[in-house]
Amino acid sequence: MTIIPTIHSIEAGVLRVGYMEQGPADGWPCVLCHGFPYDIHAYAEVAPRLTAAGARVIVPYLRGYGPTAFLSPETPRSGEQAALAADLLALLDALGLQRAVLAGYDWGGRAACIVAALWPERVVALVSGNAYNLQDIPRSWEPAAPEVEASLWYQYYFHAERGRRGLARNRKGLARLLWRMWSPSWAFDEPTFERSAAAFNNDDFVEVVIHSYRHRFGLVPGDPAYAHIETRLTAQPPIGVPTIAIDGSADGVNSGTAHHAEHFTGRYEHRVFDGAGHNLPQERPVEWAQAVLDARSAAGQSTVPAAR
Numbered sequence: 003m004t005i006i007p008t009i010h011s012i013e014a015g016v017l018r019v020g021y022m023e024q025g026p027a028d029g030w031p032c033v034l035c036h037g038f039p040y041d042i043h044a045y046a047e048v049a050p051r052l053t054a055a056g057a058r059v060i061v062p063y064l065r066g067y068g069p070t071a072f073l074s075p076e077t078p079r080s081g082e083q084a085a086l087a088a089d090l091l092a093l094l095d096a097l098g099l100q101r102a103v104l105a106g107y108d109w110g111g112r113a114a115c116i117v118a119a120l121w122p123e124r125v126v127a128l129v130s131g132n133a134y135n136l137q138d139i140p141r142s143w144e145p146a147a148p149e150v151e152a153s154l155w156y157q158y159y160f161h162a163e164r165g166r167r168g169l170a171r172n173r174k175g176l177a178r179l180l181w182r183m184w185s186p187s188w189a190f191d192e193p194t195f196e197r198s199a200a201a202f203n204n205d206d207f208v209e210v211v212i213h214s215y216r217h218r219f220g221l222v223p224g225d226p227a228y229a230h231i232e233t234r235l236t237a238q239p240p241i242g243v244p245t246i247a248i249d250g251s252a253d254g255v256n257s258g259t260a261h262h263a264e265h266f267t268g269r270y271e272h273r274v275f276d277g278a279g280h281n282l283p284q285e286r287p288v289e290w291a292q293a294v295l296d297a298r299s300a301a302g303q304s305t306v307p308a309a310r
Contacts, residue, residue: 009069015092016077016227020069021062025053030126030303031099032057032294035090037108037131038211039177040281041067041201043194044107047287048294055295060097064109065089066210068201079206081109081214082224083137084231087116094124103298105290107131107248107282109214119239120231126243127297129290131282133247133259133272140236142219153255156180160215169211173202184254185279244269244300246293250278250285269300 011020022042032052034045042061049059063070064086066079090113094102103126104114112135118125119136145151156176159165169176178195181188201207216222224232245266249258251274260272273293275286283290 011069012096013073014096015089016073017065017089018071018073019062019093021060023060024049025058027058029053029056029058031060031102033060033090033102033104035062035106035110035113036064037110039180039202041198043198044281044284048283048291051287051291052294062093063201066204066206068204070204072206078225079209079213080225080228081210082217082228082232083112083116084228084235085225086113087231088228090114090117091121091124100124101126103127103294105129105294108280111135115241116235118243119241120234122243126303127301128241128243128245129293129297130245130247132249132256133262134241134265136235136238137218138238139218139220150257157215160212161219161221166208166212170208173207174199177202185281185285186254187252187277188279188281188285240265240267242268244297246297247272248275248282248293250275250280250282252277253280255280
């Protein structure tokens with residue numbers, strides 16, 4: 003059940019956001035956020051299942067991806083976590099969505115988690131790939147287990163100018179390698195990869211990505227416009243909205259997040275998709291869609307089962 007999305011655009015905060023919208027205009031709002039290095043096609047088979055359950059599904063391209071563009075050349079091309087959250091909040095405002103179900107993984111999951119933590123009145127329920135996805139930047143230089151450190155090789159690569167040049171020269175090659183390493187059981191074909199890889203041709207992709215992986219280690223300053231958000235995030239605020247957190251048992255970059263439960267103060271459930279890697283909604287669309295419906299139900303919102 004693959005859709006060919008119609009791409010809309012809207013000015014939201016510092017961006018003109020490109021996004022896919024599917025479902026009835028008066029449906030219950032659901033915003034699905036992709037990660038790095040992926041794009042909106044991660045939800046190609048999730049969206050129609052949710053619209054069949056009455057959802058109005060919004061899937062935006064993150065800053066630096068696809069048609070999403072900065073409104074001003076003067077705006078810093080920041081990839082910091084606070085910027086991603088501010089973008090999501092601005093999109094909700096621009097679309098007139100007072101409250102929505104938020105779901106995401108990787109970068110997109112981080113944006114959704116931050117909005118849920120700091121602006122819970124805007125969030126009906128949350129589905130988060132890899133659970134509590136907020137960066138603890140003040141403690142980012144604490145070493146992890148050797149196996150974890152090895153899985154983060156690409157982040158350390160991006161810290162150096164060699165990594166910036168490598169990403170600029172071969173962004174598709176790096177992304178394809180990460181897809182394979184992070185989802186070793188996912189037999190994606192070349193057309194599937196190329197469909198998403200087109201989103202990496204954005205003029206701001208390299209700068210946003212490099213800033214993201216340097217900022218999270220405190221190597222570069224953030225955009226001053228988001229300093230107040232980053233300050234609040236140093237406290238690692240809890241998430242109180244109903245949440246379903248999901249890990250893939252074969253995730254090649256994340257070793258599991260069952261221990262994150264202490265960060266959630268509302269209704270919380272942790273699920274593991276057996277055999278799935280890092281790109282959870284694209285690898286397991288049926289299970290991901292059901293998690294969205296179950297999270298919404300946990301928030302006291304009636305729904306119907308997802309289409310299979």
